Amino acid sequence: MEAKVCQSAQLPARISWKNLARKSSNSLHFCRRNGERKSYLAPSLNLLTGKGRTQGPMVLTVLCSSKNVPASVLESGSLPSSSDESMILHNKSEGIEPYLNGRCIFLVGMMGSGKTTVGKVLSEGLGYSFCDCDTLIEQAAGGSTVAEIFKMYGESFFRDSETEALEKLSSMHRLVVSTGGGAVIRPINWRYMQQGISVWLDVPLDALARRIAAVGTDSRPLLEQESGDPYSKVLSQVEIFLKKKKNGF
Ligand SMILES: Nc1ncnc2c1ncn2[C@@H]1O[C@H](COP(=O)(O)OP(=O)(O)O)[C@@H](O)[C@H]1O
Ligand SMILES: O=C(O)C1=C[C@@H](OP(=O)(O)O)[C@@H](O)[C@H](O)C1
Secondary structure, eight states, rough: EEEOOOTTOOOOOOOOOOGGEEETTTEEOOOOOOOGTTTOOOOOOOOHHHHHHTTSSOOOOOOOOEEEEEEHHHHTTSSSSSSHHHHHHHHHHHHHHHHTTOOEEEESTTTTSSSHHHHHHHHHHHHHHEEHHHHHHHHHHTTHHHHHHHHHOHHHHHHHHHHHHHHHHHOOOOOOEOOOOOOGGOOOHHHHHHTTTEOOHHOOOHHHHHHHHOOOSTOTTTTTOOOOOHHHHHHHHHHHHHHGGGGGG
């Protein structure tokens, strides 16, 4: 099963079986073809389920608008032109649900790749609950924000809490989990995420920078708030993180 949605501003992104690469038993990522690199503004979501594998790949590809669509609009599904994407994602998720056997979906990807936005739409389509791993960590820390946790306790405390949260989530069912952008770094986190199906939202750097610059860096403490053009600042910082994390995906 393959679904493609291409807005006029985008080239078709055909994800074929040979573009899919297996990271581990339950994890998938795909490689963008070079020619599409510039206009391919993702997210593109591919699911290969156990059942689908015996019948050939099950691919769900949803391309979203090249504009920075506010989360509220994507979630509401009320954008008439560009985002019928959320409706298509919703509808296609319904088709995939029977193949999942209740397994959780862990969305991984860089900050700003759309894990939260896409996760909410996907969970509705699947009839799953949605869980934001960062929110779970904040609750465990008594309501402090991610930024406050970094400031008060440091990054390694945050990473330990993230691992604990993923451990808890790994024993659950029928959840779409939006992980933090750094969750892919620790191998132990992959062990937990392998209890479900992990899906990488692979979004080009310039789109990440554009999205993050548009919403600001308040909730992303790893990005230093420097003065100057927000897009360029975010772009250079996110590029460094992407290099560090690339092997994680
Ligand atoms: N597919 C998309 N197309 C355009 N903008 C998007 C898309 N997905 C998310 N966004 C926007 O990008 C920003 C970051 O999205 P978010 O879901 O918070 O990412 P993450 O959870 O991966 O950090 C939000 O402002 C959101 O509205
Ligand atoms: O990339 C990272 O290391 C992080 C990404 C953030 O999540 P998002 O990916 O939801 O922004 C959050 O977990 C924390 O600031 C660390």
